[in-house]
Amino acid sequence: MISVKNVHKTFGKNEVLKGVDIDVKRGEVVVILGPSGSGKTTLLRCINFLEKADEGELNIGDISVHFRHATRQEILRVRRRTAMVFQSYNLFNNKNAIENVMEGLVTARKIPKGEAYETAKKELDKVGLSDKYNAWPSQLSGGQQQRVAIARAVALNPDVILFDEPTSALDPELVGEVLSVMKSVAREGITMLVVTHEMSFARDIADRVIFMDEGAIVEEGLPRDIFTRPKERRTKQFLDRILLKDEYVKDDYAI
Numbered sequence: 344m345i346s347v348k349n350v351h352k353t354f355g356k357n358e359v360l361k362g363v364d365i366d367v368k369r370g371e372v373v374v375i376l377g378p379s380g381s382g383k384t385t386l387l388r389c390i391n392f393l394e395k396a397d398e399g400e401l402n403i404g405d406i407s408v409h410f411r412h413a414t415r416q417e418i419l420r421v422r423r424r425t426a427m428v429f430q431s432y433n434l435f436n437n438k439n440a441i442e443n444v445m446e447g448l449v450t451a452r453k454i455p456k457g458e459a460y461e462t463a464k465k466e467l468d469k470v471g472l473s474d475k476y477n478a479w480p481s482q483l484s485g486g487q488q489q490r491v492a493i494a495r496a497v498a499l500n501p502d503v504i505l506f507d508e509p510t511s512a513l514d515p516e517l518v519g520e521v522l523s524v525m526k527s528v529a530r531e532g533i534t535m536l537v538v539t540h541e542m543s544f545a546r547d548i549a550d551r552v553i554f555m556d557e558g559a560i561v562e563e564g565l566p567r568d569i570f571t572r573p574k575e576r577r578t579k580q581f582l583d584r585i586l587l588k589d590e591y592v593k594d595d596y597a598i
C-alpha cells in the first residue's frame with residue numbers, strides 16, 4: 344500500500360534521516376516509537392512532501408515517485424492519497440468544525456459543497472461531535488479539536504493517514520477520547536502510520552511497532568515482542584524509560 348525506501352534527509356550538517364525503509368500494508372496500523380529528535384516528524388513530513396527528502400523513493404498504491412525528483416504533479420497526486428493529523432490540530436480558526444472538515448473536500452478534491460457538507464456531518468458524527476457542527480475551534484477543547492482534525496483526515500478517504508503524536512499536546516484527561524476515536528478509525532480498516540508514545544494504543548491496536556533512533560530504524564516487530572523482549576539495547580532503554588510512566592502496559596506484560 345505504502346512503502347518508503349532509503350529516505351535520507353539532512354538539515355545543514357545535521358543528518359536527520361539516514362536511509363529509512365518502511366512498508367505498510369493496506370489496513371495495517373504501524374506505530375513508530377523513538378526518542379525526541381530521532382527524525383519521526385521529519386519522516387512523516389517527507390512522506391507527504393511537507394519536507395523534501397534528499398534521497399529515496401515512495402510508493403503509494405500505483406504511484407511511484409522519487410522524493411528529490413518528484414514533479415509538482417506527482418506531489419499533488421501523493422498529497423491526494425495521504426492525510427496528516429498533527430500534534431497541534433492545525434484547524435482553521437476562522438472556520439467552524441464542519442467547515443474545517445469540508446475545506447479539503449471542496450478545495451483540493453473539488454467535491455460539490457452539498458455533498459461535502461453531508462460527508463463532513465457523517466464524519467463528525469463518527470467522532471462523537473454531532474452537537475458541534477457549528478462550533479469554532481476556540482469553543483472546543485483540545486480533545487474535540489483533535490477529533491475534528493481526525494474527522495477531516497478520514498473524510499478525505501486517503502490511502503493512508505499519518506499521525507504525528509496526536510495526543511501529546513492534550514491534557515491527560517482528554518487523551519482517552521482521542522485514542523478511542525483513533526481505535527475506531529483503525530477498526531474501519533484505514534491504513535495508519537502513527538507516531539505516538541501511547542503504549543496502550545500501540546499494544547492494543549498496532550499490527551507492528553517500529554523503533555527509531557538517530558534517524559534510523561533500530562528494530563521492528565509485533566508489539567508484544569518489542570515490548571517484552573526487545574532485541575536491541577537502545578530499544579530496551581527507551582521502553583524502560585517510557586513504560587515506567589505507563590504502569591498499565593507494564594503490569595499487563597509483567598508475566
Ligand SMILES: Nc1ncnc2c1ncn2[C@@H]1O[C@H](COP(=O)(O)OP(=O)(O)O)[C@@H](O)[C@H]1O
Nearest residue numbers: 354357359377378379380381382383384385386
Ligand atoms: N526544518 C528544520 N530545520 C532544521 N532542523 C530541523 C528541522 N526540522 C527538524 N530538524 C531537526 O531534525 C532532527 C529531528 O527532528 P524531528 O523529525 O522533529 O524529530 P522527532 O519528531 O523524532 O522528535 C532534530 O535534530 C531537529 O532539530
Ligand SMILES: [Mg+2]
Nearest residue numbers: 383384385508
Ligand atoms: Mg516529532
